[in-house]
Every structure is written in structure tokens, then in C-alpha cells.
Amino acid sequence: MRTARRILVALGLLPVWAPAAHASPCALRRVSGVIETVRAFVVQQITQAPDKPKPSTLEPAPAGGASVDLSDLSRPEVIERALRSALPAPGPDSRVTVPNGQARLGEFTIGSAETLTGHLLVIKGDANVYGHLLGNLVTLDGDVRVHRGAVVSGDILALHGDVRDEGGEIGGEVRTLSVPMTPAGSGDALSPLALVGRSVAGAVGVFLTMLALGVGLVTFARPNLEVVSDTVSHSFGRSFVTGLIGQILILPTFGMLVVGLVLSVAGILLLPFAVVVYGLLAILGVVGGYLAVAHAIGETYTRRRMAQGAALVSPNSYRYVGVGLVGLFVLWAAWALFGWVPVAGEIVRGAAVLVTWLLATVGFGAALLSRAGVRESFAGRLIPPEALTDEYLWATPQFGVPAVRRPEAGPGTRPGTRHDPGR
Amino acid sequence: MRAAGLCVALLCWAGALPAQTMRPFTTFRQLHGENRLAARLEFAAGRLRVVPGTVTELYRMTLAYDADRFVPLSRYDAPENAATLGVEPVGGPGLRVVSRHQLQQDAVVLLSPQPDLTLDVSLGAVEADLDLGGLRLTELRLEAGASRSVVRFSQPNAVRCRTADISAGAAEVSILKIGNSRCDQVRIEGGIGRMTLDFGGAWTGSQRAELSLAVTELRLRLPRQAGVRITMDRFLASFEPTGLVRRGNVWETPGYEQADRRLDLALKTTVGGVRIDWTN
Numbered sequence: 001m002r003t004a005r006r007i008l009v010a011l012g013l014l015p016v017w018a019p020a021a022h023a024s025p026c027a028l029r030r031v032s033g034v035i036e037t038v039r040a041f042v043v044q045q046i047t048q049a050p051d052k053p054k055p056s057t058l059e060p061a062p063a064g065g066a067s068v069d070l071s072d073l074s075r076p077e078v079i080e081r082a083l084r085s086a087l088p089a090p091g092p093d094s095r096v097t098v099p100n101g102q103a104r105l106g107e108f109t110i111g112s113a114e115t116l117t118g119h120l121l122v123i124k125g126d127a128n129v130y131g132h133l134l135g136n137l138v139t140l141d142g143d144v145r146v147h148r149g150a151v152v153s154g155d156i157l158a159l160h161g162d163v164r165d166e167g168g169e170i171g172g173e174v175r176t177l178s179v180p181m182t183p184a185g186s187g188d189a190l191s192p193l194a195l196v197g198r199s200v201a202g203a204v205g206v207f208l209t210m211l212a213l214g215v216g217l218v219t220f221a222r223p224n225l226e227v228v229s230d231t232v233s234h235s236f237g238r239s240f241v242t243g244l245i246g247q248i249l250i251l252p253t254f255g256m257l258v259v260g261l262v263l264s265v266a267g268i269l270l271l272p273f274a275v276v277v278y279g280l281l282a283i284l285g286v287v288g289g290y291l292a293v294a295h296a297i298g299e300t301y302t303r304r305r306m307a308q309g310a311a312l313v314s315p316n317s318y319r320y321v322g323v324g325l326v327g328l329f330v331l332w333a334a335w336a337l338f339g340w341v342p343v344a345g346e347i348v349r350g351a352a353v354l355v356t357w358l359l360a361t362v363g364f365g366a367a368l369l370s371r372a373g374v375r376e377s378f379a380g381r382l383i384p385p386e387a388l389t390d391e392y393l394w395a396t397p398q399f400g401v402p403a404v405r406r407p408e409a410g411p412g413t414r415p416g417t418r419h420d421p422g423r
Numbered sequence: 424m425r426a427a428g429l430c431v432a433l434l435c436w437a438g439a440l441p442a443q444t445m446r447p448f449t450t451f452r453q454l455h456g457e458n459r460l461a462a463r464l465e466f467a468a469g470r471l472r473v474v475p476g477t478v479t480e481l482y483r484m485t486l487a488y489d490a491d492r493f494v495p496l497s498r499y500d501a502p503e504n505a506a507t508l509g510v511e512p513v514g515g516p517g518l519r520v521v522s523r524h525q526l527q528q529d530a531v532v533l534l535s536p537q538p539d540l541t542l543d544v545s546l547g548a549v550e551a552d553l554d555l556g557g558l559r560l561t562e563l564r565l566e567a568g569a570s571r572s573v574v575r576f577s578q579p580n581a582v583r584c585r586t587a588d589i590s591a592g593a594a595e596v597s598i599l600k601i602g603n604s605r606c607d608q609v610r611i612e613g614g615i616g617r618m619t620l621d622f623g624g625a626w627t628g629s630q631r632a633e634l635s636l637a638v639t640e641l642r643l644r645l646p647r648q649a650g651v652r653i654t655m656d657r658f659l660a661s662f663e664p665t666g667l668v669r670r671g672n673v674w675e676t677p678g679y680e681q682a683d684r685r686l687d688l689a690l691k692t693t694v695g696g697v698r699i700d701w702t703n
Contacts, residue, residue: 074498076448077490165453173452173499180444180490262659 053092053124055106061086061095069099070119070136073155076177080159083123083140090123090140101135107142112149119154126161129168136172146170192340199336207329214291214321222317224373228292229299229320231366235378240358243289243365254278288372289363290356294324301327331355445527446490450497450508451483457504460538465496465509467547469528475557476533483533484508493528508532509545534558539582546570556603560584563606567591576603579625583607591616600624602646607631613639622646622686623702629685636692643688644700650682651675654689661696 061067066086073079086096096103101119108122114131122139129137129150136154137144143161146152146168155172156163160179217225232239254275261267261274298320306312312319331352339345369378460481464473469488476483486495493510500506510528534540541562544553549570555563556577562585565574569592577600584606589596592614601609602624609632611618618636621644634641645651652675655662667674679685690697 075494076497077494163449169455170453171455173450173497175450175497176448177495178447178449180446181487 053090053106055104055108055125056092058090058103058105058121058123059095060097065095065097067097067099068103068121070101070121070138071099073136073138073157073173073175076157076159076175079138079157080140080177083121083138083159087123087140094123096121110150195340196337199339200333203329203332203336206332207325210287210291210294210325211322213287214294214325215318217288217291218295218317218321221373224370225288225292225295226317227370227373227376227379228289228363228366229295230376230379231370232289232293232296232362233300235366235369236362238378239362239365239369241365242368243361243363246285246364246368247361250282285367285372286360286364289365289367290328290360291321291325291363292366293359293363294328295320296324297327298322298324328356328359444490445487448486448488448495448497449484450486450495452481452499452506454479454481454535454537457481457538459504459541460535461503461505461541461543462534463505463507463509463543463545464532465507465511465545466528466530466549466551467493467510467512469510469530469549471509471530471532471546471549471551471553473532473534473544473551473553473555475536475554478535478537480533481535481538482506482508484530486510486528486530488528488530504538536581546572555580556600557581560604563587563589563604565589567594567596569593571595573597573599575599576601576624579603579627580605583628586610591618597621601630601632602626609633611635613637613641615639618642620644621702622649626684629687631687631689633689634691636690636695639692639695641690641692641695641697642700643697644702645686647701647703648682648684649676650679650685652679652685652687654687655697656689656691657693657697659694660692663698665699666701667699 068079068082068086070079087094090105092105094105098119098121101121103121103123104125105123106125107128108120108125109128110116110131110133112130115134116132117134119135120127120133120137122137122142124141125139126143126145127137127139128145128147129152130147132151132153134153136156137152138157138159139161140159141161142158144156144158144163146156146163146165148167150168151171152168153171156170156174158176161176163174163176165174257274257278258271261271295317301323302312302315302320306315331348335345335348335352338348366378367373370376462482464471484497488495488510491513493512496507496509496511498507509530534542536558539559539561542555542560543564544551545566546568547570549568549572551567551570551572553565553572553574554577556575556579559581561582563574565572565588567590572591572594574589574597580603582605584604585608587601587604587606587609589598589610590612593616594614595617596613597619598611599619599621601620601622604624605627607628607630609630611620611632611634613634613636615638617640619642620632620634622630622632623644623646626646626649651667652673653664653667654673656672664674666676668677676682
């Protein structure tokens, strides 16, 4: 209640001072200073003042006890760590040794006629310097004010505080290390539910895109897709090694292509097209290979189910690609659902990335091995297609059929009729 | 059951992990009559701005850094008048992946216009804006790394600068109003990227620049008032010599010999392009 009244009084005073602002720039500065003072006063009254300990001297720790060396302040984070370690809960009973210096708890002032020799550590309080300090000055959870006429011969470090140079002389360097800011982006941080929704939407979007590409590939390039898929199934390891080598060589090959084209006039003209085509082929190899892996997974799964007696409506390539993609996206679905969990989410994402890369490499390698589904050498099709017919059983022997001796013509037969064995 | 309990415990522990934090750090040093300063700025990732400071402070740096991966650099060697400012990565050397979070680091460095300044800047994945106009720059060395850097001399340099050495990796570097720099010699080495050299500004003498570039798109902005001579050594590089007359490997402006202020460019470029714009 008292605080509220003070605020009202302070706000009521503002209009009284405000008209003076029209006088001159000097008056404006003065008025703004007054307003700033009032604002600081109001803020001080309405905010909860931290518990400031009663000023006291912190006695040196016994031998082997806590000690903080303040002779080098160039690594503020190291000093901060040392202080936090030496004084986890600073209080009047705390003990800390400052080599060649002293430690104080609470507010501390060096009077204008005083000269303090050695380093000074002030914990949980402001350090006001009016006189001379021949050494370094460190505050933890407090500000430093170097007033007009004051001298600090060494460095100043304010940990979680501020340094106000009000006209004093500071021989060394001044550093302030503030408390960490709110993590960047935390203001618009999404809730876990929103994160899950976003991740699921992303995963579903990618899945549908891949599904559409797969349907297109089955529709327009089914034989090639099947050959690449069979290559994945029958030459998995070989495909992986080929894909790995292909990934390594993709950039050098591109460089050689560019250099080779640049060396000739016609090549320079072709260069833009070659670059685009090369890029498209590389993307097609990776995406098509990945879809072929999905096809292979889906085919294997479907055949196993059918072998177990399941009655499936349409066991064809469309189904294989769809089933395979669902299988491949299970890990990404897990990431979409649990990706927001700090460590587990990262692990799941890493696993999903690793598996996706592995299978994309295999698919890329299979696409290279099979020359985009043209070559069947590694597809496990050891019997040539023409061998899968029984026509050879009916083939005419190479040297003809031995003729049968014409029977003697009897009285009841005529040459040229169905019963004539010579035909 | 045990496994489930372990998983729950792991997740609870993981949930308690602190998020990445940006930490404010400020450092400055009062000017106590120093007449020279050797400043070295090291900045691995983020945004860096360098501007002239006040006459009462030798330097000041205001920094927000990623406390999980970097520590602030703030050292001063009084006998040598040498200051080192910036951030350095925690841990030893090795391959580092710069995340988007680290790129949010931000530093503003103010350098006093009073002492003679030797400036050595080393940048990593940085977006840098260095306004060196109005300082007393005697020597400049810039390693641009993989940065997008703009070096500008918005006002004439107060003293004569001996050399400016600039090297860029895969970077986009713009140096504006080089005429204000009063550097006798400018040496530039460029890797893959784009470079803009603006030789405008208040010229007080002739300048010489040596450029060695590879896979770089170079844009030269040349003042019409100056006599310009470009000695070109190029391989697979295009060159648009607008407004220049060729004499063998040398291109020069028609009134080069009679010009009061001359700019000599020795340009060596491989796989790239050189474009010239004339400015008033």
C-alpha cells in the first residue's frame, strides 16, 4: 500500500517537471536526469531488494583451503569458476584466501583519503572507490563505482555486475561478465506438442512427396526400377561399396567434367547444360535408388506375408514402394514424435539420418551398378529371359527330321489324304 | 522394466540439461596517453562491427558470446601496447561445425582515434563490418576466412598507412573508399568468392595494389580522376576493360602518364571475372 502511494506521488511529480523540458537542451538534459532518478527510485521501491549481507571481512582460509588468485583477470570465466568453487554459499562464516589481497562480504567503500594496497574481492555487494586501490578489484554479484578522483591501479572485473566509471582513473582493463541471457529464441519457443505437430507435418510431407515420386517411377520406368530393386536385394554389399565410392567421386568427376568442357570452345557452350544435367542425374540416382530400396523392402515383406498365407489384394510394384516407404519412415516418425526430448530425440534423429544415408548409398550404388536399371548383371537374374520358355522343347532339330519311308500305296488309299503317312 | 526405468531416468536427466546461452561481456581500457596500439581481433563466428571510439578510451568491446563453445578474449600487453580482443573456441584445434546458434554471437569493437593503430583481424564464419575511417591506421591485416566482410574507410585516414594485407578464403569481401585509407600498398589474396574493391575516396598520393585471385568474381570501382594502370596476368578469367587502352599485358587509362594521382594494379587471376565500374 505504501509502495503504491509512493508510485502515485512519483508519477504526480512528473508533469510538474515536464514543462521545463521546453526551455533548452541543457534544461532538457537536466529534466531527463530527474526523470531517470525518479524512475530509478520507483523501480527500487517496487522491486524486491536482494538480501544484502551485512558488510564484513572474509577471513583467509586455513592452509590448503579455498584460495582465489586475482593477479590475472584476463580470463573472467576462470575467475568466476574459481569463486563459485571456493564460495558456493558465501556468508559471514565463509573463508577464502586472496593471495596478496583481501576479501569482503557486502558493501565496501574505499574513502577518498584511503589507500588500499593489494587485490580486493567484494562478494554480494557494491564496491565504491573514492580513494586509491593499488591492485586489482573483483566483485561477484555487485557493481563497481569508480568515483571522480579515485584511482584503481590494476584491472577491474565485475562478475554479474556493472562497472560505472564516474570520472576516476583506472590503470588496467575493465571487464564485466554478466549473467547468461535467456537462450536465444526462447521467447518464441514452441511447446513440445507444437514441435511434435511441426515435425510430424514435415515427415508426412516428405513421405507423401517420396510416395508421389515412387508412383511416377513405377508408372513410367517400372522395368528399370525393378532391375535396380533386384540389384539392391541380390548385391547389397556391392551396391553399398559402389554407392560409397560414387559419393566420394561425384565432386571430382564433376570438376573433371567442367575442366574438360572448359578446354574447348564447344565445351564452354555446353557447360551450363552439362552442369544442370549432371546435377539432375545425381539427384535422380540418389532418389531413384532410395525408391528402389523401398521397393526391395516392400517386395520382400509382401512376399513373406504371402508365403505365410496372407491374402493380399494387389501385390505389385505400387504396393511394394508404398510398403517400403512406410518401413523407411518409421524411424523418422519416431523422431517426429520424440524429437523434442533433449538427448533421446537427438539419438533417434542421428539413427534416422544414419539409416537413411546407408540406404540411399545402397540405392545409389545399385543404380550405378545396374546403369539405372539397364544392366541386369547384379540383379540375380542368372537365367536369361528367353530361357524361361518351353519353346525349346518344340524346336525343330537343326538338321531336320528324318523322313519316314513312304508306305506302299494300297488299294483303298489315295495319295494326299489325311491318312497318308507321307504327309 | 529396468530398461524402461532407465529410459525414464535418462529422459528426466536430459530434460534438466541447460539450454545454450549467450553471455554478455564488456571490456574497455581508459586512454592514458598511449600513442600507439597494436590491436588484434579474433572472431570465429557471429557478427562483428568495428567503429571508431571515443578519445577517452583506448578500446571497448561489447560482446554477446555462446558460453558453451567460446570464451571471451580480452588481453592487453602494456609494454607492447598490444590488445587482443574477440572470442576463442573452447578446446583444442580440430574440425568444427558452426551452428546457426553460434552465428548469433555479436561483438562491437570501438577503437580510439588517438593512437597510431596497427590492426590485425582474423575472422572465421563471420559477418563483419569494419569502419576504419577517422582512425590513425598505420597497418592493416585482415584474414577474412569464410566471412562476409565489409571494410570501409568512411573518412580519410588520419595518418599514412604503410600496407593493407587482405586475404580471403571462401569469402565475400568489399573494401570501400580505399582512397581514404592512404595506404601506400594494398595486397589482396582471394580464394573462392566475390570481391568488390572501391578505390574511391580522398586521395592524397598514388597507390599500388597487388591482387592475386582464384575463382573470384572481382568488381573494381575506379575513380575517373586517377590515372589507372592494370597489369594483368589471367588464366580462364574474363575481363571487361571498359575505358582502358591495352598495351600488351597492360591496360591503362588514356591520360595515365599525366595524371596527378596514379593507381597501379597488378592483377593475377585464375578462373574468374573482372569487371570495372568508373566512379566520379
